[in-house]
Amino acid sequence: MEKETIFTKIRDGIIPSNKLYEDELCFVILDINPIKKGHILVISNKPYTDISECPDDVISHLIKIAKMFDLKLREKLKCDGTNILINNGSSSGQEIPHIHIHVIPRYKNDGIKFGFSHEKYEENEITKFKEMLI
Ligand code: 5GP
Numbered sequence: 001m002e003k004e005t006i007f008t009k010i011r012d013g014i015i016p017s018n019k020l021y022e023d024e025l026c027f028v029i030l031d032i033n034p035i036k037k038g039h040i041l042v043i044s045n046k047p048y049t050d051i052s053e054c055p056d057d058v059i060s061h062l063i064k065i066a067k068m069f070d071l072k073l074r075e076k077l078k079c080d081g082t083n084i085l086i087n088n089g090s091s092s093g094q095e096i097p098h099i100h101i102h103v104i105p106r107y108k109n110d111g112i113k114f115g116f117s118h119e120k121y122e123e124n125e126i127t128k129f130k131e132m133l134i
Contacts, residue, residue: 005098040103043099044098046058063101080108082103
């Protein structure tokens with residue numbers, strides 16, 4: 001049986017949404033709690049939890065549709081750029097365990113700051129990471 005999420009309920013019309021697009025693999029809605037107005041979500045029709053579960057053809061398609069909406073946001077909202085991001089797993093801040101791509105319109109000097117801090121590698125530590133990840 002399919003896992004039920006807020007997004008499967010939105011997909012099926014059980015929870016109302018402002019749907020902008022749908023096809024055989026995904027649908028697009030306005031985020032109800034936007035970081036910037038016009039913030040959209042590109043959501044897989046099937047409730048894969050994260051990128052590791054999501055087949056390559058589906059994730060490729062989600063990215064293609066995110067690109068399509070990046071162009072639309074630039075054209076219609078006259079934004080200067082977008083943040084395109086996936087919260088991938090609960091430890092990364094993913095609240096809804098159903099893969100989706102955020103596309104957030106951005107404007108010059110819009111004052112939005114993402115709260116990432118940075119670590120520093122100790123001496124030679126970056127080489128160890130390279131060896132682990134190569
Ligand atoms: P996550 O943290 O999982 O990457 O993002 C989930 C997003 O879904 C959040 O930005 C949140 O505002 C949005 N969201 C949660 N519930 C609803 C809903 O019922 N309708 C809509 N349109 N967006 C929702």
